[in-house]
Amino acid sequence: YREIVTRRQMVTLAAAVALGACALLGRRAMSPTSNRPLPRVRTSSGKMSCSGAELCGVLTLEAGTGTGYYKHPDPTVHGLWPQVPPYGDSPCLPPASRDPRKPGIPKCYDYPVANPDHQRWFVDHEWEKHGTCAGTASEDDFFDQVCELSASPLQVMDRARDARKDLQGIASALIDAGFPVYSVDHGEDQVMLAACAYKPKPTDSFKWVLAHERDFATACSPRPGPGTSCIRGVRGPACSSDSECAHVSGCVRCAHSGHCTDVPIHEEPTCVPNEHGPPCTTNHDCRGIPGCLRCAQSGFCTGVPVTVG
Numbered sequence: 001y002r003e004i005v006t007r008r009q010m011v012t013l014a015a016a017v018a019l020g021a022c023a024l025l026g027r028r029a030m031s032p033t034s035n036r037p038l039p040r041v042r043t044s045s046g047k048m049s050c051s052g053a054e055l056c057g058v059l060t061l062e063a064g065t066g067t068g069y070y071k072h073p074d075p076t077v078h079g080l081w082p083q084v085p086p087y088g089d090s091p092c093l094p095p096a097s098r099d100p101r102k103p104g105i106p107k108c109y110d111y112p113v114a115n116p117d118h119q120r121w122f123v124d125h126e127w128e129k130h131g132t133c134a135g136t137a138s139e140d141d142f143f144d145q146v147c148e149l150s151a152s153p154l155q156v157m158d159r160a161r162d163a164r165k166d167l168q169g170i171a172s173a174l175i176d177a178g179f180p181v182y183s184v185d186h187g188e189d190q191v192m193l194a195a196c197a198y199k200p201k202p203t204d205s206f207k208w209v210l211a212h213e214r215d216f217a218t219a220c221s222p223r224p225g226p227g228t229s230c231i232r233g234v235r236g237p238a239c240s241s242d243s244e245c246a247h248v249s250g251c252v253r254c255a256h257s258g259h260c261t262d263v264p265i266h267e268e269p270t271c272v273p274n275e276h277g278p279p280c281t282t283n284h285d286c287r288g289i290p291g292c293l294r295c296a297q298s299g300f301c302t303g304v305p306v307t308v309g
Contacts, residue, residue, distance in 0.1 A: 047083070047086070047087060047088045047089070048083040048087065048088030048089070048090070048182070048194070048213060049088065049089055049213065049216075050083075050088070050089055050090050050196065050216055051213060051214070051216040051217050052216055052217030052220075052221055053196035053197065053198065053216040053217065053219070053220035053221065054091075054093075054135075054197065054198065054199075054206070054220065055082055055090050055091065055093060055134070055135055055196060055197035055206055055208075055220075056082070056083055056088060056089075056090045056194070056195065056196040056197070056213070056216055056220070057080060057081050057082040057083045057088070057090060057130075057134070057195050057196075057197075057208075058080075058081050058083060058182055058183075058192040058193060058194060058195060059077070059079075059080050059081075059146070059149050059150060059153075059192070059193045059195050059208075059210065060077075060078040060079055060080075060081060060185075060190055060191075060192050060193075061075060061076070061077055061078060061150060061153060061154060061157060061190060061191050061192075061193065062075060062076045062077070062078050062188070062189065062190050063075055063157060063161070063167055063170050063189040063190065063191065064076060064161065064189070065161070065166070065167065065189045066187075066188040066189040066190070067188075069118070069122075070188040070189060070190070072111075074111075074154075074158055074161070075154050075157035075158055075161060075170075076108075076109075076111065076154070077108050077109070077146060077147070077150035077154065078126075078190060079126040079130055079146065080130060080131070080134060080142070080145070080146045080149065080195065080208060081130045082130060082133045082134050082135075084133055090133075091133075092132075092133035093133060093134070093135035093206065094132060094133070094135070095131070095132065095134070095135070095136050095137065095138055095139065095141075095142065095205070096136075096137045096138065096205045097137060097138040098138075098139075099138055099139070100139060101127070101138070101139040101140045101143065102140055105119060105120065105123055106123060106143035106144075106146070106147060107147055108143075108146060108147035108150055108151070108154075109122070109123050109143075123143075126146075127139050127142065127143075131143070134197070134206065134208070135197060135205060135206035136205050136206060136208075137205035141205065145207070145208050149195065149208060149209075149210060151304065152179075152273065152304075153174055153177075153179050153193060153210075155304070155305070156173050156174055156177045156179070157170050157173070157174065157191070159173070160173040160174075167184065167186070167189050167191075170191065171184050171191050174191060174193070179193055179210060180193050180194040180195075180210055180211055180212040180213070180215075181193060181194075182194040182213065193210050194210065194211060194212055194213045194216075195208050195209065195210050195211065196208070196209065196211050196216045196219055196220035197209070197220055198219075198220040198221065200235065200238070200259075201238070218231070218234070219234060229248060229249040229250045229251070230245075230248065230249070230250035230251035230252075230260050230261055230262040231250065231262070235257065235259040235260075235261070236248065236250070236251050236259050236260030236261055236262070237251075237259065237260050238258055238259055238260075239254035239258065239259060239260045240254065240258070241254055242254045244260070245260035245261075248260055250262045252264050252265075253265055255275060256275055256276035256300070257274075257275070263275075270289060270290045270291050270292070271286075271289065271290070271291035271292035271293070271301050271302055271303035272291060272303070273303065276298065276300035276301075276302075277289065277291070277292050277300050277301030277302055277303070278292070278300065278301050279299060279300055279301075280295035280296075280299065280300060280301045281295065281299070282295055283295045285301065286301035286302075289301055291303045293305055293306075294306060
């Protein structure tokens with residue numbers, strides 16, 4: 001993968017060779033979790049095919065068990081990489097705005113590192129090499145989407161590491177949790193998840209979602225205007241009230257996301273993935289509610305645990 005060579009060059013050559021050789025031999029010698037081969041989902045050519053989606057790529061996540069810059073206490077996100085030629089057939093679509101991002105490091109890249117200067121360089125590099133081809137509204141929008149896409153799979157990877165799983169076990173845990181594992185990088189202990197992008201409305205910028213390569217045409221096909229239908233796993237038309245969804249095929253209500261959905265509202269308060277929970281002001285308000293862990297900054301209960309830096 002094109003990203004790996006660039007970051008290796010940031011480590012002293014002699015140290016990289018020595019550490020890499022030892023780590024590679026160690027990983028090949030030990031397989032404590034399973035003899036099942038690591039998952040690899042590829043096209044016959046080895047290149048990603050957008051298969052009906054306008055954009056496609058991989059969300060690359062670091063297990064944190066590699067060497068050099070790839071060794072961390074916890075799993076982290078590496079980046080969202082549109083698979084432009086020669087890595088796939090995704091076009092390179094520029095952002096709607098080239099305004100610089102707001103000051104600081106995006107939240108999912110803002111964790112303790114040995115070299116803060118490298119981390120700032122790394123974030124800029126991810127934008128210039130990959131983000132500028134992702135069709136997002138802006139640099140801020142690109143990193144917001146990267147952080148949103150990576151939050152849930154990183155939790156799965158974190159739990160797998162806590163259970164002392166190796167790279168194979170981490171990748172298997174992601175598959176078991178329903179994430180679209182596309183390939184695994186043995187050299188730097190990374191897992192790539194397949195992703196594609198669509199426009200919620202014709203005038204919008206692109207929205208990225210995780211999906212298996214075989215499902216790109218369904219998950220990321222060009223969206224018709226409002227008033228069409230609700231499909232499981234795909235946002236419906238934009239809405240501001242339940243009445244706007246009442247006569248749309250497959251839709252049952254207007255979700256907190258501002259889109260019609262086919263998922264019924266729960267009769268009792270609860271927290272479910274990708275939806276706001278009950279309103280709250282403190283963590284105490286969320287105690288005892290199924291699936292809820294805390295009161296998020298949004299003012300709603302959530303089942304997503306707080307990330308400790």
